[in-house]
Amino acid sequence: MPFIPHTEEDIRAMLESIGANTIDDLFDEIPAALKTGTLKGVPPGLNEMEISRLMLERSEADGRYFNFIGAGAYEHHIPAAVWQITTRGEFYSSYTPYQAEASQGSLQLLYEYQTMMASLTGMDVSNASMYDGASALAEAALMAVRSHKSSRRILMPATIHPVYRSVVRTIVKNQGIEVIELPYCRQSGQTLPESLDEFGQEEFAALVIPQPNFFGVLEQVDALTDWAHSKNALAIGVVNPMALAMLTPPGEWGGKGADIAVGEGQPLGIPLSSGGPYFGFMACKQALVRQMPGRIIGRTTDQDGKPGFVLTLQAREQHIRRSKATSNICTNQGLMVTAATIYMALTGPDGLRRIAVQSHANILALLEKLEPLKGVKRIFSGPVFHEAAVALPAPVDDVLRMLKGKQILGGLNLKEYYPELGNTVLICATETKTAADLGNYANHLGQALDNISSVNSRATSATSLST
Numbered sequence: 001m002p003f004i005p006h007t008e009e010d011i012r013a014m015l016e017s018i019g020a021n022t023i024d025d026l027f028d029e030i031p032a033a034l035k036t037g038t039l040k041g042v043p044p045g046l047n048e049m050e051i052s053r054l055m056l057e058r059s060e061a062d063g064r065y066f067n068f069i070g071a072g073a074y075e076h077h078i079p080a081a082v083w084q085i086t087t088r089g090e091f092y093s094s095y096t097p098y099q100a101e102a103s104q105g106s107l108q109l110l111y112e113y114q115t116m117m118a119s120l121t122g123m124d125v126s127n128a129s130m131y132d133g134a135s136a137l138a139e140a141a142l143m144a145v146r147s148h149k150s151s152r153r154i155l156m157p158a159t160i161h162p163v164y165r166s167v168v169r170t171i172v173k174n175q176g177i178e179v180i181e182l183p184y185c186r187q188s189g190q191t192l193p194e195s196l197d198e199f200g201q202e203e204f205a206a207l208v209i210p211q212p213n214f215f216g217v218l219e220q221v222d223a224l225t226d227w228a229h230s231k232n233a234l235a236i237g238v239v240n241p242m243a244l245a246m247l248t249p250p251g252e253w254g255g256k257g258a259d260i261a262v263g264e265g266q267p268l269g270i271p272l273s274s275g276g277p278y279f280g281f282m283a284c285k286q287a288l289v290r291q292m293p294g295r296i297i298g299r300t301t302d303q304d305g306k307p308g309f310v311l312t313l314q315a316r317e318q319h320i321r322r323s324k325a326t327s328n329i330c331t332n333q334g335l336m337v338t339a340a341t342i343y344m345a346l347t348g349p350d351g352l353r354r355i356a357v358q359s360h361a362n363i364l365a366l367l368e369k370l371e372p373l374k375g376v377k378r379i380f381s382g383p384v385f386h387e388a389a390v391a392l393p394a395p396v397d398d399v400l401r402m403l404k405g406k407q408i409l410g411g412l413n414l415k416e417y418y419p420e421l422g423n424t425v426l427i428c429a430t431e432t433k434t435a436a437d438l439g440n441y442a443n444h445l446g447q448a449l450d451n452i453s454s455v456n457s458r459a460t461s462a463t464s465l466s467t
Helices: 010-018 022-027 047-060 078-084 103-121 134-148 162-173 193-199 221-230 286-291 332-368 397-407 433-466
Strands: 155-156 176-182 208-211 234-239 260-264 280-284 295-301 307-314 389-390 423-430
Touching: 010 022, 078 221, 078 332, 103 280, 103 295, 103 307, 103 332, 134 155, 134 162, 134 208, 134 234, 134 260, 134 280, 134 286, 155 286, 162 176, 176 193, 193 221, 208 221, 221 234, 280 286, 332 389, 332 433, 397 423, 397 433
Parallel strands: 155 176, 155 208, 208 234, 234 260
Antiparallel strands: 260 280, 295 307, 389 423
């Protein structure tokens, strides 16, 4: 938001209006012993030219990297208009629209957001967003247990984002809810429907189904959804909203569709921003709407027949009796949702699909360029969206460090989360990458592997000579 400072004349006029002599008079209730006086550690003020140069120097010191990391936070092109509109005062400074008569603009935007997300996920209804994707999944688990009533057990594939799994366990562990982790197929990278046979005689509240999963692999969502429903369990889809532009939405999975869909909304116009803030989304079937946390905006008419927007459902402890509340952590990330709504409106369904298709084409092109490199191979055979797990013939940390020296963020080392995979890196390519970028990555990866191989060969020769 632009900053327009007050002149000395403005300040005097405002002080006179409220009957104060100085700005310090406004804080006279603070005891003198608590005041620090001057801020000795703060440098003198800079003018506009000086501060612009300082910030430019600091940004250049960070460097500019070609990013091939995904793992739940994705680099997409964001049209300049998205945040130019989002940071207008009407949106930038607005908060929760408790007073409908004074918040029609915010309510309409949230209504449009809900409509877009319900359409994108193929579900009946969407809430007005969550804190982030991980907590949205935890809320979906709680929602499933409330709905099921007779079971407090959730089936969670190991192919779900590791951070999401950790957050879910943290939130539900003290509520008597058991999370059972499902293994993945080491060949395909998927949760195979037949692997669920051992649970066929047990009762579960829900089965969580990622699409795509953390490895970037597409799951067999139809079979998994039908299995869940055959066991009287809910199907919870954890989805990438950008992937839904070209994949079957969760509302159409299997014979009846998933019951709840959640995910991280960051791909929809939110910059990476060193980890946030992002926002989570949640949508569900109409039958579950009163179990859904957060807020739902509705469109209605007033007594004169004029259309308007209202808070239709607010199942939160600050609105209703605590014992009846569905959640007390269903924070609405209003500004992020504003940006996402504008992004989707500007891009449109065709634009989203083109972005998704180009991202998919780029990861396939990158994998093709990596095939000739000795010892480099995909470790899973399952189809992918825009990420893939690739095995390397050298320690991943060493390779990534060398790539970073060439201004390339080469991917995520999976060893921390999946030690059984050894030297495996998760790489991502979105629509922001050109053919030259993909070639540059492959060339520098090849050079890094050659350098490591040469160092290892010299070390081996030296060891042989010494013995």
